Amino acid sequence: MQSVISVKGARENNLKGVDVDIPRDKLVIVTGLSGSGKSSLAFETIYAEGQRRFLESLSAWAKRFVEQLKKPKVDVVNGLSPVISIEQKSISKNPRSTIGTMTDLFDYMRILFATVGDAHCPYCQTPISVRTPNQIVEHLLSFPPGTLVEIAAPVVKIYGEDYPYLFADIRGKGYRRVRVNDELEDISEDLDLHEGMAYEIEAVIDRFLVKPDIDKQVLTAVQHGLRIGEGFLRFRVLDSPNAAPTEKTAKARRPTGTARSSGGARGAFGCPEHNLIMGEMHPYYFSFNEVDSACLTCSGLGVYLKVHPDLLVPDKTRSVKGGAFISEAFKYDKNAWMTRLMHSMAEHYCFSLDTPFQDLTPNVIDLIFYGTKGERFLLTLPEGATKGDPHVGKPFRFDGIINNIERRYRRYRKEKVAHTWMEEYLKRVMVERDCPDCQGTKLKPQRLGVTVNGATIHALQELNLSELRDFLTTMPPPNRQRQAGEQVVAEIVARLDLLLGIGLDYLNLSRRAGTLSGGESQRIRLSTQIGSGLMGMLYVLDEPSIGLHPKDNIKMINTLRRLRDIGNSVIVVEHDEETMRAADHILEIGPGPGIHGGEIVAQGTIADILANPHSLTGQYLSGAKQIRRTAPPRSITGKTLTIRGARHNNLKSIDVAIPLGVLVCITGTSGSGKSTLVNQILYKKLFNLFHDSRVLSGDHDSLEGVEFLTDVISIDQSPIGRTPTSNPVTYIGVYDYIRRLFAETPEAKARGYTASRFSFNVKGGRCEECGGQGIVTTTLQFMPDVETLCQTCKGARYNEETLEVRYRDKTIAEVLDLSIEEAVAFFAQQSLIKHKLDVLNQLGLGYLKLGQSSTTLSGGEAQRVKLAHELGKIKRGGRNLYILDEPTTGLHLADIQRLLDSLNRLVDAGNTVVVIEHHLDVIKTADYIIDLGPDGGHRGGEIVAQGTPQEVAAVATSYTGQFLKPLLI
Secondary structure: OOOOEEEEEEEOOOOOEEEEEEEEEEEEEEEOOOOOHHHHHHHHHHHHHOOOOOHHHHOOHHOOOOOOOOOOOOOEOOOOOEEEEEEEEOOOOOOOOEHHOOHHHHHHHHHHHHHEEEEEEOOOOOOEOOOOHHHHHHHHHHOOOOEEEEEEEEEEEOOOOOOHHHHHHHHHOOEEEEOOEEEEEOOOOOOOOOOOOOOOEEEEEEEEEEOOOOOHHHHHHHHHHHHHHOOOEEEEEEOOOOOEHHHHHOOOOOOOOOOOOOOOOOOOOOOOOOOOEEEOOOOOHOOOOOOOEEEEOOOOOOOOOEOOOHOOOHHHHHEEOOOOOOOOOOOOOHHHHHHHEEEEEEEHHHHOOOOEHOOOHHHHHHHHHHHOOOOEHHHHHOOOOOOOOOOOOOOEOOHHHHHHHHHHHHHHHOOOOOOOHHHHHHHEEEEEEEEOOOOOOOOOOHHOOOOOOOOHHHHHHHHHHHHHHHHHOOOOOOOOOOOHHHHHHHHHHHHHHHOOOOOOOOOOOOOHHHOHHHHHHHHHHHHHHHHHHOOOEEEEEOOOOOOOOHHHHHHHHHHHHHHHHOOEEEEEEEEEEEHHHHHEEEEEEEEOHHHHOOEEEEEEEEEHHHHHHOHHHHHHHOOOOOOOOOOOOOOOOOOOOEEEOOOOOOOOOEEEEEOOOOOOEEEEEEOOOOHHHHHHHHHHHHHHHHHOOOOOOOOOOEEOHHHOOEEEEOOOOOOOOOOEEEEEEEEHOHHHHHHHHHOOHHHEEEEHHEEEHOHHHOOOOOOOOOOOOOOOEEEEEEEEEEOOOOOOOOOOOOOOOHHOOOOOEEEHHHHHHHHHHHHHHOOOOOHHHHHHHHHHHHHHOOOOEEEOHHHHHHHHHHHHHHHHHHHOOOOOOOEEEEEOOOOOOOOOHHHHHHHHHHHHHHHHOOEEEEEEOOOOHHEEEEEEEEEEEEEHHHHOOOEEEEHHHHHHHHHOOOOHHHHHHHHHO
16 A cells, blocks of 8 residues: 655646655644645645546536536646545535534434433423324224314414414314314404414314224324424313213303313323323424424524614614604605604604604603504694595504514515515614524424423533533433433434534534634534544645634644544644644745745654754744744733623623733633624624624623724735635725826827726726636536636736736736735835835735735735735824734744734834734733633633733633743743
């Protein structure tokens, strides 16, 4: 068997014909400066070739259903195994995707509940037995011959709908009689039920006399009843040969919960009081992704859009008549029906529509928002109305503006009408809240009548993974199907151990996949791969240490070793020092970024790297080079930005004072509440105040010290553009100046060309054959798409006439093909352009080309381009707050020094920089640290330590402080 993965002539991106042998069945780290070619070798060459070969083995028919990969630029790759890539990408934005569904743990939980779950009566919560339809039929037919039995199914009114809607639904299923609080009613007639009251309602499925040969009839009725009753069934003995009829004839309806006769209960077959039976359960019964089981109101999402009053009334200093409401919700028009209702209600309840909204009483605001709740008033016309109304003087009710919008939302959801304007309108005034029907459980209420050891399936999904494991391992043996239940529990615990072993104990199964960081989603995928138990595979990972506190990093390293030890090859693109020291083999690519990289600088064991004088990584690992502060720590001025009562997610009503004018690091273990505090509360609240009042922040009491700031700017890792035509120079605002330089040349003026002529996004100057893309993509059905150089413009993206204009002997296409480093020298006489490009160069992005598509940039590169954009416009005396979330992602130790220098430039100009970070080299250079914890999830959310790095290092209970202490000696 081949002992190495042999790569010959790798030329993808900036790789310079790399030849390398990578040992198999080892933990191999690929490191190097940002942009040196690490991902080009690991992902775009090795992984891409392995995946392409697998897809080539499929039939032509199967290839039509998968995206085909083009062959990477490499001569040969030998020794490949089946390859799996685990990258730093969120797995799914689908709101139905959760950690439970991603890891298959939710499927095992559903099997557990269907197998050993204890059912309860939905009326009194008494435990009841679970029976198959045949067992139910056998019980019903065990009554004496001649017994009159009624089968009924309990039904529940849908949130937001009235009782007539429920009865229409029952009629549509073929049933005409119901019992309302035990009283028999015919729903072919309108029933006078009060909308504000709750009733016990059951659809009557069938009545039959017990006699021979009616098994099929009764079985059919039972099956229909279980379907209508969502798994529950009720039976009554209406008449018995040995007793008088028990059916009530009085029409007075008792309130819900009053006593009633048992109606023929026999033993412990069902609920002794209500004669309710639970039908046989199946795993789909507990799935919020199944139509038959999902909550009807939220369709299994657990959330429901509700109108937020602050979004509906953005300016409370205005009156209702003066435009307090956004115009789409209510606009005062004397001839509009809604205005006339509002005017009539104001007259009836004696308040003025000219009063500023903030001065209206709570009762009046409730009337405007939620209506008169059935009370009626006489319709009158506003003064000055030009149109009459035949309804004047007649009684009407007002449903309320919020109720009216939410009714339109329900109708919109029900009819599935694709109204883009409606979607935009709803987004403006509505926010996600827990579903008012299922309270966020995502399931129909009947599903929550089944428990395991007293807990519903939703309650178990809400436990963090550590608590869930403790619950399952300590619960007593199940009452039914014990052996099967114990086997399912063992499977769940085994998978939980994998997640716990990788440092994700603070998460829970109901956590949405879209809310996970790239590092968290990567580690979850890694745990599932270990659980699969495959061997002989090749795994390629991208910085799995991202988002991990140093105390959790050892768990990640052990997981990688375990993956290797079961017989797999593991290649990891990584910069973390501890992970590199734990590797079997290290491969360093460099020596520089971009065109200066793409070569093998050093390889071997950690000892080989430390001894290699050409290895920049080795110099940092040996201590020959270090990340240091270039200036003494700044003193705290006294001005602070204080968050009071922060309690969103797992934050425990903490008060956090952030000093201004310094570099602040927010630290803590994974899941301790850092992102919640900074991104969900601080950033969103400031953005609400400075930019958009519709942005709602996380739960907190107040934010003090806003007067010391002029703006808030988040420099995150989201793409700077989502189309191939967007590029770095467009984002930082340089492209416009470059196009103007070309437009001011004598040749351009003679031809009448304006600056727009030199844009490849605009018709006229661009090549129309490729639409300014420079390439033409050809789709070949089951074969990979083929990208070929545009034969008209030869990849230049502009037409011939445009390329005849030159600036300093270069065409616009040749200028865009310059690297940023080359462009700094080329535009040396253009101070503004040079200044902005120089900032990119100083951040280590000099290898990027001016016209490089933004879609090819990594998250870390995109973040640094945004940082450069801000650095390019800083002025002395600024008072901005800059927020960065793990800016060291994708950065080599040498690049981190450049990053810190840039952040300090922002602070030196008078701004405040708040960084969420785990990297100790960044933390040690901060002016002030706020450490959250002590652990993640429910064990976090508190301030463990705060102060200078030295003060935090002195706190024994701070994990961050203990790891920081050796670096400060």
